[in-house]
Every structure is written in C-alpha cells, then in structure tokens.
Amino acid sequence: MLPIPFRHSSRLKSRSVARPEDNCLRLGGSRIEEKEETGLTLGEKRIDIPRLEGHFCFACGTANPIGLNLRFYRSNESICTDITLGKYHEGWQNMAHGGIISTLLDETMSWTVIYFRRIFFLTRRMEVKYIRPVPVGVPLTAKGLLTTEKAMPHVGAVAKLFDETGQLLAMAKGEFVELPKDKLELVPEGLKDDMIALFNKFDE
Numbered sequence: 001m002l003p004i005p006f007r008h009s010s011r012l013k014s015r016s017v018a019r020p021e022d023n024c025l026r027l028g029g030s031r032i033e034e035k036e037e038t039g040l041t042l043g044e045k046r047i048d049i050p051r052l053e054g055h056f057c058f059a060c061g062t063a064n065p066i067g068l069n070l071r072f073y074r075s076n077e078s079i080c081t082d083i084t085l086g087k088y089h090e091g092w093q094n095m096a097h098g099g100i101i102s103t104l105l106d107e108t109m110s111w112t113v114i115y116f117r118r119i120f121f122l123t124r125r126m127e128v129k130y131i132r133p134v135p136v137g138v139p140l141t142a143k144g145l146l147t148t149e150k151a152m153p154h155v156g157a158v159a160k161l162f163d164e165t166g167q168l169l170a171m172a173k174g175e176f177v178e179l180p181k182d183k184l185e186l187v188p189e190g191l192k193d194d195m196i197a198l199f200n201k202f203d204e
Helices: 098-117 181-187 189-201
Strands: 011-015 024-027 032-033 046-048 072-077 079-082 121-130 139-147 155-161 168-178
Touching: 024 046, 079 121, 098 121, 098 139, 098 155, 098 168
Parallel strands: 011 121
Antiparallel strands: 024 032, 046 072, 072 079, 079 139, 121 168, 139 155, 155 168
C-alpha cells in the first residue's frame, strides 16, 4: 500500500474460480485480457526506482521486519517487482495466501501511480482474479501499467503476477483517487516531505 496511514480500499472483490468463457478481468465495464508473458523480456532496460526509506508499510516499508520489503524497477512503461514468497505467506500448504497476493498487486499498481503520476492518492476500489495457484518458494514478478480510461482525479492501473516461466498467476485492476489539496494536511509532515523528495529523485 502507499505509505499513508489512512489509505484504504472501500471495495475489494475477488474471484477465485473463473467461468470457462470468462478469459478476462472486468471492472467498470472494461476488460483485461489474460496473456502469457514474462516479467522482463529480452532487450528491455531495467531502471531501479528509489525507495521510501524508514517507513512501516507492510508491502514496501524498509523499517518493517515482517513486511514484504518490495523493491520496484521500471521496464519500458511497466513498473515491476520481483519477490519469492515464503512459508509465512502461506494460505494452503505451499500456496500463497490470497490476501498476500492482492497486497502484492495493489502495491504494484500503487507504485505505478506513484512513479508516473507523482501524486498523493487513495485506492478507491480494485478487483482481483486468481488464475492459478501461487506457490511459495519460487521467483515471482509483478508488473503494473497505467490505464487510460480514467480522468483525473481518478487514475486507473492494472497489475499482473507471473511465475519465473512467464505463466500468468493472478491479475488485478484498480481505481485510485488523487488526494485533494485541502486534505493533504492529513498526511504527516515527515511523510509528506519524504514523498516529495522521492518524486524529485525520479527525475535524477
């Protein structure tokens, strides 16, 4: 999640069983087609993204000893992260918990918005589709992209989770809302300053 204490999702809908004829994820009438692809294809340039240091976000916080400690990088127009989940992330034995998977997808979309839009925002809603079991102990890659169907202050993004062979395991689509200027006072000053400094580092 974006490291703002009051950030939340007001609606989260997940579907773990897909109908045979349903080969896409729908949200607000739009579709995400399922495709087999890899996290970082040959010839793509990887650009590591600076981290937000010293915060306790479960997904990306560097100060959280039990968090996912995600690190993000840019590959063309995607924002990606690589991770190998462990036994503490299980639901069923040897399978990642659905909540961990949705957190990973939400965080990937959030950092996609952070990097390309450089705004303070909240998650308004997201929808997750679990396509295949996500194993623990194997390398995974999540990829996020901005979508174009939303008008500001709304921002759309999608994220997909792949295994090391390029199989699509899970996917999500989210809608995010920019925090109005008159609400920025709710963000702690230290966090606000750190986020603005992070935005500036993206241009270096």
